[in-house]
Amino acid sequence: MSTQKLFNVAVVGATGAVGEQILKLLAERNFPIKSLKLLSSARSAGKQIEFKGKDYTIEEAKPESFAGVDIALFSAGGDVSKALIPHAVEYGTVCIDNTNAYRMDEQTPLIVPEVNINKVSEHKGIIANPNCSTIQMVAALKPLYDRYGISRIIVSTYQAVSGAGAKAIDEMLRQSSEHLLGNEVNPDILPTGSLPVKHQIAFNVIPQIDKFADNGFTLEEMKMIRETKKIMDDESLEVTATCVRVPVVYGHSESVYVELKQDFDIDDVKGLLSDSPGLVLVDDPAGQQYPMPLDATGKNDVFVGRIRRDLSNARGLNMWIVSDNLLKGAAWNAVQIAEHIASLK
Amino acid sequence: MSTQKLFNVAVVGATGAVGEQILKLLAERNFPIKSLKLLSSARSAGKQIEFKGKDYTIEEAKPESFAGVDIALFSAGGDVSKALIPHAVEYGTVCIDNTNAYRMDEQTPLIVPEVNINKVSEHKGIIANPNCSTIQMVAALKPLYDRYGISRIIVSTYQAVSGAGAKAIDEMLRQSSEHLLGNEVNPDILPTGSLPVKHQIAFNVIPQIDKFADNGFTLEEMKMIRETKKIMDDESLEVTATCVRVPVVYGHSESVYVELKQDFDIDDVKGLLSDSPGLVLVDDPAGQQYPMPLDATGKNDVFVGRIRRDLSNARGLNMWIVSDNLLKGAAWNAVQIAEHIASLK
Structure with a gap:
C-alpha cells in the first residue's frame, strides 16, 4: 500500500x-x-x-x-x-x-x-x-475541435440566477412569491448588484449579465469570447455570444451553433460526445429527452443534446449544452x- | 365626410x-x-x-x-x-x-x-x-434585409408559456407555487399537450416546442426556418433555429445573429430600426435598457436592442428581439x- x-x-x-x-x-x-x-x-x-x-x-x-x-x-x-x-x-x-x-x-x-x-x-x-458559462461550452466542444476543427462558435445562454450569488436566488424566489400573490415586486439585485438599474427576474428574462463594455457586449459575453480562445489555444477561432439571465435557480443552458472545418456524420458526432470524459449525451427526440437545468442540478457532468446538422450549411451543427454552474461551472x-x-x- | x-x-x-x-x-x-x-x-x-x-x-x-x-x-x-x-x-x-x-x-x-x-x-x-416566433423576427429583420441584404440567420428563442395556451399559463403558475411551497410538481401539459412525456417548466427551461421532425429539429424550429424564407420571398436565405420554452407568461425573446451581405455602420443600423414602422429600438447599454418580455407585455410593437457587431465577423450582427406573442405574434x-x-x- x-x-x-x-x-x-x-x-x-x-x-x-x-x-x-x-x-x-x-x-x-x-x-x-x-x-x-x-x-x-x-x-x-x-x-x-x-x-x-x-x-x-x-x-x-x-x-x-x-x-x-x-x-x-x-x-x-x-x-x-x-x-x-x-x-x-x-x-x-x-x-x-x-x-x-x-x-x-x-x-x-x-x-x-x-x-x-x-x-x-x-x-x-x-x-x-474559467467563467461558468465558458467551462461547460469548451468541455462540450473540445472533442469536436480535435476531430473536425472548429472555425466559428455562436452561443446564446440561458443562465441561472445562482451565478449571481445566494442573494440573487433569494431575490428570484421572493419575487416569484410576490408576483403569484399579486403584490408589487421590487427588484433589488439583478441584473448586477454593483449597477443602479434593477430589473425583475421572476417570470422574465434579462439580456444582461455583468456590466457593459464600450463595444456593446457585456463583460460576461466578453469572458466567453476571450476565455474560449485562450482555453482552446486558438486566437483564430471566431466566437460571438449573447448572455441572458433566466428564472432558473441552478444550471446554465446554452444554445450553441458551431461551424466545423470538415464534413461530419451526425451519428459520429453523437458517438464522439457520448464517449468523451465529463460529457453525458442526452439526445432522444422520440423520447423527448434532452438536457435541462433541473435535471443537471447537483451533478458534475456536462450534458449535451439536441445535436443536429444545420439544414442550410453542411458544416453547421446545432447543439444544446447544460451543466450545474456551481459545480462543473x-x-x-x-x-x-x-x-x-x-x-x- | x-x-x-x-x-x-x-x-x-x-x-x-x-x-x-x-x-x-x-x-x-x-x-x-x-x-x-x-x-x-x-x-x-x-x-x-x-x-x-x-x-x-x-x-x-x-x-x-x-x-x-x-x-x-x-x-x-x-x-x-x-x-x-x-x-x-x-x-x-x-x-x-x-x-x-x-x-x-x-x-x-x-x-x-x-x-x-x-x-x-x-x-x-x-x-x-405566420407563427408567433417568426413574425417578430422577420418584422425586425426586414429593414436590414432591404438595406444590406441578409445571407444567414441563426436564432435561439426564449418563448413564453402563453404560446402553448391558457392551460400552460395556469400550469406554470401552479408549478411555481408548488415549487415555492416545497411540494411535488406534477407536469401535465408542457412541452406539448399531445405528447406523452411532460417536463416541469417552473424554474426550468425546456428545449422543445411542438413535436420533433425526423431531422432532429422541432416543428416550431422548422416553422421559423420555412416561414422566414417564404415571407422574405428568398429561398436562398440560410436560417437555423433553436426554440426553447422559458418560465415567462407573455412575450417571446429572441437572440438573433444575422450575417449581412454588405458592410454596415452600427449607428446606421440602429437608426434604420428606430425609424421602421412597428419597431421600437430599446438599446441603451449605459442606462441598462434593452427589450424584456415583462416590458413588452400588452404592447403591439416589436422591441429590438442589444444591437452590436460581431467582433469576429465584420458582416455579423447580434441583436435581441422581444414582442408579445399573443399580440404582434x-x-x-x-x-x-x-x-x-x-x-x-
Whole structure:
C-alpha cells in the first residue's frame, strides 16, 4: 500500500455558494488533506463549518494566512483574489482562482481539465478557473475541435440566477412569491448588484449579465469570447455570444451553433460526445429527452443534446449544452484542478 | 365626410387566448363592423361575450356559419381551420388564419404587414398569419434585409408559456407555487399537450416546442426556418433555429445573429430600426435598457436592442428581439391584415 501525500489546504470564500460546494466536493472525493483552513471576510470570521464530521472555525483571510498552505482555492470575488493571491504565491501556495482576476493574465494558465490539463504545468503559482458559462461550452466542444476543427462558435445562454450569488436566488424566489400573490415586486439585485438599474427576474428574462463594455457586449459575453480562445489555444477561432439571465435557480443552458472545418456524420458526432470524459449525451427526440437545468442540478457532468446538422450549411451543427454552474461551472472544475496538482506531487 | 364601408366579421375561436385579444383589438381599433359573429367549438357555444358594451352569444362554428360573412379570423387550431375554411371560402369569406393549416400552402400568402403586405392581393380566399416566433423576427429583420441584404440567420428563442395556451399559463403558475411551497410538481401539459412525456417548466427551461421532425429539429424550429424564407420571398436565405420554452407568461425573446451581405455602420443600423414602422429600438447599454418580455407585455410593437457587431465577423450582427406573442405574434398581426383587407374594399 502506497503512502499518499497529504496537503495543507485553504478555502477562501468558504461561506459562499461556490465555497460551500468546494467543501462538499473535497469531502466527497476524499481529497488528501493534512490540514484545512477555512478563510473568509472579517464579517464571517468566527462562524463554524462542519467538514467530515469535524467543526472548523472560519478565520479572516489575511496575507499571512497562507504560510504553510500547499493548495488554496479562491472564490471570494476578484478583489479578494487580487489582494491576497500575490502573498499566497510568495508563501509557495498553489492558488486555484475561481474569479476573473487572473484569467486573461498571460502568466496564468486557464484550465478546463478535459480540454487543457497539460497547461497546468506552466503555472507560476496561480491557475485560473474559467467563467461558468465558458467551462461547460469548451468541455462540450473540445472533442469536436480535435476531430473536425472548429472555425466559428455562436452561443446564446440561458443562465441561472445562482451565478449571481445566494442573494440573487433569494431575490428570484421572493419575487416569484410576490408576483403569484399579486403584490408589487421590487427588484433589488439583478441584473448586477454593483449597477443602479434593477430589473425583475421572476417570470422574465434579462439580456444582461455583468456590466457593459464600450463595444456593446457585456463583460460576461466578453469572458466567453476571450476565455474560449485562450482555453482552446486558438486566437483564430471566431466566437460571438449573447448572455441572458433566466428564472432558473441552478444550471446554465446554452444554445450553441458551431461551424466545423470538415464534413461530419451526425451519428459520429453523437458517438464522439457520448464517449468523451465529463460529457453525458442526452439526445432522444422520440423520447423527448434532452438536457435541462433541473435535471443537471447537483451533478458534475456536462450534458449535451439536441445535436443536429444545420439544414442550410453542411458544416453547421446545432447543439444544446447544460451543466450545474456551481459545480462543473465553478467548484467541481476547481477541485478537478486541485486533484491534478495533488497527483503531481 | 366619406361613408365607410362596414363588414360582416366572424371570429372563430373567440373564447381562446388569441381570440380574446382579437376581440379586444377590433374594439380598440374601432374596426368597421356591420355584424359580428363569435364562433367556437360546441363546448363553448351558448356562452356570452361582451363586445363594445353589447353581449354576444357564442355559436358553434359550422360550415354554414360563414354565409354572408365578409372577413373571418380563425384561431381555433389547425384542425378547425382545415375543416371550416374551405366552406367559408366558398361563401366568399376572406379568411385570415392564425393556425399552421395553410401557412406553407403555395396558394396562400403568408403575411407580416411590415414585410410583405403587397402579397395580400394574391390571396384566393385565405391569408395565413405566420407563427408567433417568426413574425417578430422577420418584422425586425426586414429593414436590414432591404438595406444590406441578409445571407444567414441563426436564432435561439426564449418563448413564453402563453404560446402553448391558457392551460400552460395556469400550469406554470401552479408549478411555481408548488415549487415555492416545497411540494411535488406534477407536469401535465408542457412541452406539448399531445405528447406523452411532460417536463416541469417552473424554474426550468425546456428545449422543445411542438413535436420533433425526423431531422432532429422541432416543428416550431422548422416553422421559423420555412416561414422566414417564404415571407422574405428568398429561398436562398440560410436560417437555423433553436426554440426553447422559458418560465415567462407573455412575450417571446429572441437572440438573433444575422450575417449581412454588405458592410454596415452600427449607428446606421440602429437608426434604420428606430425609424421602421412597428419597431421600437430599446438599446441603451449605459442606462441598462434593452427589450424584456415583462416590458413588452400588452404592447403591439416589436422591441429590438442589444444591437452590436460581431467582433469576429465584420458582416455579423447580434441583436435581441422581444414582442408579445399573443399580440404582434398573433392577434395584432391578424387584425392588421384585416384592416388592410377592409381598406381595399
